[in-house]
Amino acid sequence: MSAATDERTSRARQVQSLLLAYPDERFARYLPLARRAAATLPDQVGAPLLRFADHAGRAPSAELAAEYVATFDHRRRCCPYLTYYAHGDTRKRGVALLRMKQTYTAAGWRLSDDELPDHLAVVLEFAAADPAAGTRLLTEHRAGLELLRLALRDAGAPWALVLESVSATLPALAGDEREAVMRLAAQGPPEEQVGLAPFAPPQFMPDPAGGPR
Numbered sequence: 001m002s003a004a005t006d007e008r009t010s011r012a013r014q015v016q017s018l019l020l021a022y023p024d025e026r027f028a029r030y031l032p033l034a035r036r037a038a039a040t041l042p043d044q045v046g047a048p049l050l051r052f053a054d055h056a057g058r059a060p061s062a063e064l065a066a067e068y069v070a071t072f073d074h075r076r077r078c079c080p081y082l083t084y085y086a087h088g089d090t091r092k093r094g095v096a097l098l099r100m101k102q103t104y105t106a107a108g109w110r111l112s113d114d115e116l117p118d119h120l121a122v123v124l125e126f127a128a129a130d131p132a133a134g135t136r137l138l139t140e141h142r143a144g145l146e147l148l149r150l151a152l153r154d155a156g157a158p159w160a161l162v163l164e165s166v167s168a169t170l171p172a173l174a175g176d177e178r179e180a181v182m183r184l185a186a187q188g189p190p191e192e193q194v195g196l197a198p199f200a201p202p203q204f205m206p207d208p209a210g211g212p213r
């Protein structure tokens with residue numbers, strides 16, 4: 001990857017992270033900056049972000065926030081926590097969360113107390129700061145990302161546009177990844193067996209519906 005390509009990808013992921021965050025009062029302030037940055041990106045990456053930014057700019061703040069909660073908090077299929085797709089609420093997910101946090105720590109990156117390491121907006125923010133490590137994390141969760149994109153599209157949620165942009169920065173789905181998407185869509189994430197306690201502390205085992213980032 002050339003330095004110019006690396007810089008554009010980092011810029012794209014920063015914009016994607018901003019647009020996937022809960023639309024609080026800061027979101028409105030960042031939106032014009034996100035729109036200007038998106039306009040500098042290749043069309044397949046930037047155009048969906050510009051379409052989403054236009055939608056977000058027209059929507060009243062309270063309505064956009066309510067739509068965010070209805071989409072990501074109340075729809076299990078639209079869970080923004082990436083490890084949930086591969087592991088569900090099992091102790092394997094606890095291990096995955098801890099490893100992800102260790103990846104951030106090794107890169108000198110610290111989470112705030114209210115951030116979980118597998119929220120897509122957090123992963124994208126990290127990927128903007130450390131493209132190589134961030135790309136590995138996103139690629140590891142490629143099937144879950146695709147399932148989230150399809151779920152958002154089927155729900156008619158505008159954030160599907162942001163996922164379309166994310167997918168455009170990653171390699172096309174390989175055969176086994178397509179099979180993983182089909183399996184996840186048909187079966188859903190794995191479930192823990194009765195009687196097994198979570199491996200990770202409770203703060204790293206969020207409700208799959210999640211909450212505002």
